[in-house]
Amino acid sequence: xxxxxxELLECQACNVWLLQGxxxxxxxxxxxxxxxxxxxxxxxxxxxxxxxxxxxxEPVLIESPEDDRLRKRNAGVEEGAISL
Numbered sequence: 001x002x003x004x005x006x007e008l009l010e011c012q013a014c015n016v017w018l019l020q021g022x023x024x025x026x027x028x029x030x031x032x033x034x035x036x037x038x039x040x041x042x043x044x045x046x047x048x049x050x051x052x053x054x055x056x057x058e059p060v061l062i063e064s065p066e067d068d069r070l071r072k073r074n075a076g077v078e079e080g081a082i083s084l
Contacts, residue, residue, distance in 0.1 A: 002014040005031075015031075027043075
């Protein structure tokens, strides 16, 4: 499924997150290259973009590479960081 979405969207990576009972997200599947996350990791509301979107249900569009959320997500990742 993630591979097909990545192909249709022509994007670098697609991640499939599963909402758990404690409201944390579990990264179940990954297609493409995204060195900022890995399969099996969890993210809670307030810990990142996916967690925040899951918590409030509001879509997020990051339009600038200077956005603080993108910088925070890419911290510590030099090569292969997700960009716009």
